[in-house]
Amino acid sequence: MSLGAWIGVGIGAAIMAAPLLWTLLLSLKANAELMRDSGAAFSAPYTLENYRSILQGSSLVQWLLNSVIVSGGTTLGVLTLCSLAGYAFARLEFPFRRTLFAFVLLGLAIPEQAVILPQHQLFAQLGLHNSYPGLILPGLVGPFGVFFMTQYFKAIPKELDEAAMLDGASRFTLFWKVLLPLTLPAQATLGVFTFLASWNSYWWPLISATRSEMFTLTVGLASAQMNYAQTSGLGFLMAQAVFASLPILIVYIIFQKQIVRAMAGASVR
Amino acid sequence: MASLELINIQKTYGATAVLDDVSLRMEPREFVAFLGPSGSGKSTLLRIIAGLETLDSGEVRLEGRPIQQLAPGDRGVAMVFQHYALYPHMTVWENMAFGLRNARMPKDEIASRIAEAARVLEIEEHLDKKPGQMSGGQRQRVAIGRAIVKQPKLFLLDEPLSNLDAALRMRTRLELAQLRHRVDAAVIMVTHDQAEAMTLADRIVVIHDHKIQQAGPPMEIYSRPANSFVARFVGSPAMTLAPVQLLPAESPFASVRLGDGSEVETRVPRSGLPAEGALELGLRPESVRVAPAGAASTVARVELVERLGDRTFVYARLSDGLSITAEDEGNSRVRMGETVGLRIDGTDAHLFAPDGAGYHAAPAA
Numbered sequence: 001m002s003l004g005a006w007i008g009v010g011i012g013a014a015i016m017a018a019p020l021l022w023t024l025l026l027s028l029k030a031n032a033e034l035m036r037d038s039g040a041a042f043s044a045p046y047t048l049e050n051y052r053s054i055l056q057g058s059s060l061v062q063w064l065l066n067s068v069i070v071s072g073g074t075t076l077g078v079l080t081l082c083s084l085a086g087y088a089f090a091r092l093e094f095p096f097r098r099t100l101f102a103f104v105l106l107g108l109a110i111p112e113q114a115v116i117l118p119q120h121q122l123f124a125q126l127g128l129h130n131s132y133p134g135l136i137l138p139g140l141v142g143p144f145g146v147f148f149m150t151q152y153f154k155a156i157p158k159e160l161d162e163a164a165m166l167d168g169a170s171r172f173t174l175f176w177k178v179l180l181p182l183t184l185p186a187q188a189t190l191g192v193f194t195f196l197a198s199w200n201s202y203w204w205p206l207i208s209a210t211r212s213e214m215f216t217l218t219v220g221l222a223s224a225q226m227n228y229a230q231t232s233g234l235g236f237l238m239a240q241a242v243f244a245s246l247p248i249l250i251v252y253i254i255f256q257k258q259i260v261r262a263m264a265g266a267s268v269r
Numbered sequence: 270m271a272s273l274e275l276i277n278i279q280k281t282y283g284a285t286a287v288l289d290d291v292s293l294r295m296e297p298r299e300f301v302a303f304l305g306p307s308g309s310g311k312s313t314l315l316r317i318i319a320g321l322e323t324l325d326s327g328e329v330r331l332e333g334r335p336i337q338q339l340a341p342g343d344r345g346v347a348m349v350f351q352h353y354a355l356y357p358h359m360t361v362w363e364n365m366a367f368g369l370r371n372a373r374m375p376k377d378e379i380a381s382r383i384a385e386a387a388r389v390l391e392i393e394e395h396l397d398k399k400p401g402q403m404s405g406g407q408r409q410r411v412a413i414g415r416a417i418v419k420q421p422k423l424f425l426l427d428e429p430l431s432n433l434d435a436a437l438r439m440r441t442r443l444e445l446a447q448l449r450h451r452v453d454a455a456v457i458m459v460t461h462d463q464a465e466a467m468t469l470a471d472r473i474v475v476i477h478d479h480k481i482q483q484a485g486p487p488m489e490i491y492s493r494p495a496n497s498f499v500a501r502f503v504g505s506p507a508m509t510l511a512p513v514q515l516l517p518a519e520s521p522f523a524s525v526r527l528g529d530g531s532e533v534e535t536r537v538p539r540s541g542l543p544a545e546g547a548l549e550l551g552l553r554p555e556s557v558r559v560a561p562a563g564a565a566s567t568v569a570r571v572e573l574v575e576r577l578g579d580r581t582f583v584y585a586r587l588s589d590g591l592s593i594t595a596e597d598e599g600n601s602r603v604r605m606g607e608t609v610g611l612r613i614d615g616t617d618a619h620l621f622a623p624d625g626a627g628y629h630a631a632p633a634a
Contacts, residue, residue: 159354162321167368167415170344177367181358 004184027051027238034234050239060243062213063220068247069132069161070205070216079187082142086149086183088176091161101150107143112203119205130214135205139198145190152186155178157225186254198247215242270333272455272594273299273423278327280313289311289479291327300449300456302470304463306502311476312427315459319348319425331422342371346427347416352432353408355400355415357399361387362396365415373420379418386414389451404439413445418450421429426458442468457570463503467491475499492617496625500551506575506582506594509557510621513550515542522631523620525550528589531567535615544624551619551627554582557595558612559603565610569593574603 001009026034030044054060088094089101117139128134156179164174205216215223219241273295280288288310295301303311316322318329320341329337336344347368347520355364362383369379387393390410400408409429416424429445430438446469449456460466466473467487472486475498494500500508513525516532518598523539525548533550542548560566569585572592581601584594595611602610620628 035576155354157354159350159352160356162319162341163348163350163354163415164367165321165341166319166339166346166348168371169367170371173371173472178356184358 009062023238023241026235027233027242031233031235038234050235051243053236054239054243059212059215059220060086060217063215063217064247066132066135066209066214066220067199067217070135070139073132074135075191075195075200077136077140078142078145079191081140082145082149082190083180083183085146085185086151086153087148089150090153091179092178104146107141108147116203116207123208129208130211134208135214135216138204139194139201143195145194147207148190149186150184156182192251192255195251199244199248271295271330272299272332274330274455275314275318276327276328278314278317278329279325280317281325282312285336286479288317288324291476291479293474293481293484295455295457296459298455299515300458300469301473302466302473303459303476304461304466304473304503305476308531309476310479311459314476315348315427315457315604316349317421318342318457319332319346320419342368345422346424346425347419348423348427349409349412349416349429351428353412355399355408357400360397360399361392361403361414364400364411365418368415368419382418382420383414386417386608388601389417389448390414405433405442409441410434413448420454422581424452424454424455424456426456428459428461430460430462432580445469463505465468473503475502477502493629494551494619494627496627497551497621498625500619500627501620504553506554506584508619508628509552509591509593510549511591511593513548513620515548525620527567527587528591529587531543531569531587531613533566533613533615533618535618535620537618537620537628537630541628542620548623549621551621552593552613553617554594554596556614556617557593558614559583559595559597559601560610560612561612564612566613567611569595569611570608571603571605574601574605576601583609585611590592612630 022041025041025046027040027050028048029041030047030049033040085104089097089104121132123129123137128137160182161174162180164178169178200218201216202218202222205219206222209215209219212220212223220246271294273293275291277295278288278291280286290313291310291520293301297508303314305311313322317324317337320336324337327337328335329382331345354497356367359367365386366379369382383396384393387396390413392407392410392414395403395407402563403411409432413429426445430441442465451468458465458469470487472484473487473490475482477498483490483499485493490499491513494503494508497510501510508546511527513533515528516524516526517538518524520534520536521539521574523537523542524532524534527550535550567587569587571583571585573584575582575584577599579599581603582594582599583597583601584592584605586592593611595609597603617630619630622628
């Protein structure tokens with residue numbers, strides 16, 4: 001890479017990283033000090049007081065757990081359903097396959113807001129509000145995931161299926177041992193996107209979870225904000241933001257290799 | 270008992286015929302090459318044998334047992350794919366073990382079969398690698414190894430050399446030739462490369478237009494092509510086919526006149542030829558030699574000179590416009606654009622009837 005490119009990338013990275021660093025520095029400052037001067041974030045002394053306050057708030061651990069269960073459950077469900085559907089649409093011959101696929105894709109055109117009222121009513125009638133299934137189920141409807149996995153399965157050469165069939169593999173063995181492992185980069189990408197979207201999801205949890213013990217982190221943190229929080233508790237607010245984003249950061253670090261490979265469009269050979 | 274028998278195989282895709290009443294019988298341990306141009310149906314036939322395509326009617330028997338209703342894995346066949354089709358996420362060892370594990374073979378049997386195949390194919394040091402870490406030639410060996418360990422009754426090779434560069438192709442061709450003597454199974458190879466087919470096969474099956482055009486030993490296909498398609502398709506450069514007029518004569522062999530007026534005496538018996546209709550004379554390049562003016566039977570204008578080192582092919586045009594391919598010595602002085610004399614030797618020439626059927630020189634007494 002040339003020097004000019006290095007400088008360009010460096011500037012880009014600095015622009016991207018600046019707000020994050022600013023947030024981190026603000027979270028390490030005492031609220032009282034920030035009330036006097038928000039520019040104090042760039043000078044010592046720093047403190048972990050805001051983080052201690054978060055951990056002392058007894059509900060926060062529960063909200064974190066709720067978010068992990070809801071996001072994890074949604075991700076697991078989406079990966080399972082989308083892999084199966086993607087395999088079926090890409091490889092199986094069945095009546096109305098194309099029509100059904102188009103039907104699934106139409107789901108992409110329907111905004112969440114358009115169906116929120118009937119969805120709320122349905123979940124109320126089923127008694128699913130304030131429950132994990134109530135928070136997880138709407139997230140499992142993933143037309144994008146089905147489309148994504150279908151395209152990925154299609155990109156795997158059919159010769160591999162044929163080789164496996166000649167190797168005496170059953171359809172399940174073929175799916176489980178040959179094709180599914182090859183979709184791992186796609187699974188990682190879809191998994192991270194789904195986890196992230198579910199983790200940041202605010203609107204549906206706000207509607208469905210009305211009891212504090214079922215709040216997810218986003219709803220819980222919002223409910224904990226006081227009036228004028230931005231002026232009176234800027235450091236605390238930033239500590240909450242950092243705290244809420246940590247799990248996502250960890251997920252990204254773990255799956256970084258798969259994500260980069262999938263983004264680079266590494267082909268299956 | 271025959272190894273493989275194909276009986277009246279029919280296959281259509283919608284209204285398009287792909288295979289039309291194809292029948293073939295293979296001997297045990299025979300190496301047969303399916304040779305034909307793209308779209309001739311040769312790969313479809315191979316896939317029908319493998320069980321990857323269904324057939325509309327007909328029967329496929331392997332060692333006497335009908336197999337067309339069986340799943341691919343239950344047929345006792347193994348296939349080497351054109352693009353190898355190795356499982357990219359498995360090591361070489363796992364690739365070779367996959368089929369055996371599916372067959373629930375004991376672990377020590379799997380290990381010993383793989384060890385033996387790896388030794389024969391000289392891939393022992395690569396067993397822990399994944400296909401992506403190997404060269405094309407090495408992957409090809411693994412693909413062959415994966416087929417060998419299954420100890421099938423029939424090997425199916427789908428253009429196995431087409432992905433290799435020229436040098437590696439020659440080497441692998443030699444190895445395949447040696448390998449076939451080590452395995453106790455019949456082999457079918459699909460190829461569009463006639464040199465491959467000529468080198469490796471006991472018998473070549475030329476497929477074109479959804480039908481078997483001719484099945485026979487390589488030299489029979491080359492020297493006694495059943496029809497004008499086989500004549501043109503097999504042999505490089507292609508055989509020259511020239512419209513000719515049959516001359517009246519006392520001789521039992523046919524003499525013909527080319528469009529430019531030159532005459533060729535063939536060794537094709539006159540008696541078997543059709544009574545009417547235009548004939549075509551088939552001349553391999555080795556039957557047409559560049560000759561000095563005194564010894565030449567005709568003259569032609571040179572359009573292209575192809576120097577191969579040991580010999581030279583001269584692509585020329587006769588005075589009536591017919592393209593003809595001649596052979597000359599390696600250090601030929603012939604140049605493009607000049608007019609040269611050609612001596613046409615009719616001893617090995619062929620005649621083709623209007624329906625394409627071939628008539629050949631009578632065997633030497």
